[in-house]
Each structure stands twice: as structure tokens, then as C-alpha cells.
Amino acid sequence: MDVKKRIDELEEELEKELEKVKTQAELLNVKSRYLGKKAEISSFMKHMRDLPKEKRPAFGQAVNEGKERFASLIEKRQAFLKRRSIEKKLAKERVDVTLDAPDFRVGSRHIINQIVEEVEDLFIGMGYTIEEGPEIETDEMNFEKLNLPKDHPARDMQDSLYITEETLLRTHTSPVQVRTMLEYGGKKPVKMICPGKAYRRDDDDATHSHQFYQIEGLVVDESTTMADLKGTLLVLAKAMFGPERKIRLRPSYFPFTEPSAEVDVSCANCAGEGCNICKNTGYIEILGAGMVNDYVLAASGYDPEKYQGFAFGVGIERIAMLRYGIEDIRNFYTNDLRFLRQFKA
Numbered sequence: 001m002d003v004k005k006r007i008d009e010l011e012e013e014l015e016k017e018l019e020k021v022k023t024q025a026e027l028l029n030v031k032s033r034y035l036g037k038k039a040e041i042s043s044f045m046k047h048m049r050d051l052p053k054e055k056r057p058a059f060g061q062a063v064n065e066g067k068e069r070f071a072s073l074i075e076k077r078q079a080f081l082k083r084r085s086i087e088k089k090l091a092k093e094r095v096d097v098t099l100d101a102p103d104f105r106v107g108s109r110h111i112i113n114q115i116v117e118e119v120e121d122l123f124i125g126m127g128y129t130i131e132e133g134p135e136i137e138t139d140e141m142n143f144e145k146l147n148l149p150k151d152h153p154a155r156d157m158q159d160s161l162y163i164t165e166e167t168l169l170r171t172h173t174s175p176v177q178v179r180t181m182l183e184y185g186g187k188k189p190v191k192m193i194c195p196g197k198a199y200r201r202d203d204d205d206a207t208h209s210h211q212f213y214q215i216e217g218l219v220v221d222e223s224t225t226m227a228d229l230k231g232t233l234l235v236l237a238k239a240m241f242g243p244e245r246k247i248r249l250r251p252s253y254f255p256f257t258e259p260s261a262e263v264d265v266s267c268a269n270c271a272g273e274g275c276n277i278c279k280n281t282g283y284i285e286i287l288g289a290g291m292v293n294d295y296v297l298a299a300s301g302y303d304p305e306k307y308q309g310f311a312f313g314v315g316i317e318r319i320a321m322l323r324y325g326i327e328d329i330r331n332f333y334t335n336d337l338r339f340l341r342q343f344k345a
């Protein structure tokens with residue numbers, strides 16, 4: 001047998017077959033048929049021992065060279081297949097950078113948080129600190145130290161959600177007054193606000209929610225007066241509702257302040273003339289306030305002979321409702337995006 005000739009023939013056949021190969025699996029198949037153990041070229045070596053000794057090296061060399069040529073043809077095809085598959089993938093995944101981006105919406109801070117931040121900025125500018133307190137509060141802090149002992153009838157003013165006999169969800173942010181004074185140790189002046197959630201066993205309706213936000217304010221110093229309170233609240237009202245707004249203090253009752261006041265702001269809708277929103281009174285109530293009761297100062301470690309203070313507690317939802325003419329407080333908590341998107345910051 002002319003081995004060289006046969007190898008040339010096989011090489012030609014292999015070339016033709018490789019041209020038809022389209023996948024890696026087909027390629028492996030061809031490779032095994034032309035170079036595997038059962039391939040014709042592999043069987044040539046068995047004939048070597050039948051040859052005279054002097055012909056054996058040339059024969060062996062021819063077979064090995066043949067195998068190398070086959071392997072190189074297969075490798076070439078493999079590289080070609082790989083290149084073609086990458087090109088196909090790139091063509092398929094081509095990105096058209098000139099296309100419009102899909103429409104996606106960016107979220108924003110909740111309107112209640114926006115107002116809290118606005119009030120915080122205002123008071124930080126006047127030298128106040130921002131304090132925090134726990135939402136699960138002790139009866140002692142929420143009531144007793146605020147001059148509301150267990151049998152006090154004024155406890156009915158704030159229907160409470162108790163967790164145990166002695167702990168409850170705080171009904172207002174006023175316990176943070178006590179906590180801050182105790183932390184300050186009865187010595188240095190206090191000037192703080194505390195924004196946070198409060199909880200009451202109120203039935204939810206258009207103006208009441210079982211969970212709502214308040215901002216507490218407290219100033220304690222050696223010469224704090226009701227005039228300071230009024231001036232501070234006027235600044236707050238003007239910042240929230242516009243420079244035209246006036247405020248009015250009406251006598252009221254809170255066990256933790258004496259004297260106590262409810263504070264009304266002149267109606268933004270009718271400028272005090274009288275309309276539906278202010279129920280023809282020209283004013284709308286926004287908060288409770290007063291001079292800190294001596295009992296509270298003493299229970300919080302401050303000498304009432306030396307220190308006086310004022311405090312106020314304002315409902316944030318009420319501010320937002322007045323400012324934007326929102327008629328139902330439940331809108332803040334039902335997460336209807338059509339409502340929330342109106343207040344995109």
C-alpha cells in the first residue's frame with residue numbers, strides 16, 4: 001500500500017467533510033473518525049512491523065505528519081466555528097444607543113417626611129437640637145412625669161394602646177420633653193424639637209388616624225416667657241403657611257403646661273374673612289402649647305424656682321392638610337401613588 005497516497009486521499013476527504021461541519025458536536029464527531037483510535041490512519045501503525053526495517057522510519061514519519069496535518073485542519077475549523085458564533089452573538093445583542101430609554105419613575109420622599117425636614121431645618125437655624133425617643137414608651141414617661149397620675153381624668157383625652165400594664169405606644173411626643181431634661185441633668189438650658197410618630201386608640205376618620213406624626217418643641221432656660229413661645233410659633237406658622245399668616249392663642253388645658261393654649265393660624269383660604277375650611281371663624285387650630293408645668297420641671301430634674309420653659313406639640317398631617325387643602329388624613333397612609341406623586345420633592 002502507498003501510505004502517503006492514502007493519507008493524501010484521506011486529507012482531501014477530511015477537508016470536504018470539515019466544510020460541511022457547523023457545530024462543535026459535529027466537529028468532535030469528525031475528529032474521532034479521522035484521528036481517534038479506530039480511525040484509518042491509526043491502523044497504519046499496525047502494518048509497520050510487516051515492513052522491512054529500513055522502510056519503517058519513513059513510514060512512521062509519513063503517518064505522524066499526516067496526523068499533524070489532520071489535527072491542524074480540524075483546529076482551523078474549530079477556530080472558524082468559534083469566531084462565527086461570537087460574531088453571531090454580537091450581531092444579536094447589538095445595542096442601538098440612539099433608541100429612547102424606557103420610561104421609568106423615580107421615587108421621592110413622602111410628603112410627611114418633607115414637612116418634618118422643613119420644620120427641622122427651620123428650628124436648627126434657630127439653634128435647636130433634634131431629639132428622639134422610643135415609640136414604645138413607659139406609662140411613667142408618657143403620663144406620670146407629665147403630671148398625669150394613673151387616676152387622672154385627663155388621661156381620657158388620649159385613648160391609649162397599652163402593651164403591658166406599664167408600657168404603651170406613646171400617645172404623643174411629649175415624653176421626649178422629660179427624657180431630654182433628664183438627660184441634660186437639670187443644669188443646662190434645653191432647646192430642642194422632636195419629630196416622631198404617636199399612636200392613639202382613635203377611630204380613623206377624615207381628621208384622625210390611629211398613627212400620626214407630631215413635632216414636639218421644648219425650651220427651658222432661666223428667663224423663658226410666654227412671649228418667646230408666641231414669637232416662636234409665629235415663625236413656625238409663617239414658614240409653614242406664608243408670611244401673611246397671623247396666629248391666635250386660646251386658653252386651653254394640658255396637665256403638663258400652665259398656662260396652656262391652643263394655637264390657631266389665620267385661614268389661608270379666606271385670609272381670615274371666614275369660609276368653609278375654617279368653618280367661618282377665620283382661624284384653624286394647629287397645635288397645643290403652654291409654659292412647662294412646675295411639676296414637670298421638678299419631675300425632670302429642673303428647679304422650677306430657677307427655670308421656666310415653654311413647650312408645644314403640633315400634628316404634621318394637620319399642617320400638610322391645611323397647606324395643600326387635603327380633606328382626608330387617610331390619604332397619607334393608603335399609598336395611592338396618584339396622591340403621593342403630587343408632592344414630588
Ligand code: FA5
Nearest residue numbers: 172174202208209212286287288289311312313315318
Ligand atoms: C398633645 O398631644 C400634647 N402633647 C401637645 C402639647 C405639647 C401641648 C406640649 C402642650 C405642650 P393634642 O392631643 O391636642 O395634644 O395633640 C396635638 C396635635 O396632634 C393636635 O393638634 C393634632 O394636630 C394632632 N393629633 C392629635 N390626635 C390626632 C389623631 N388621632 N390623628 C391625627 N392628628 C392628631
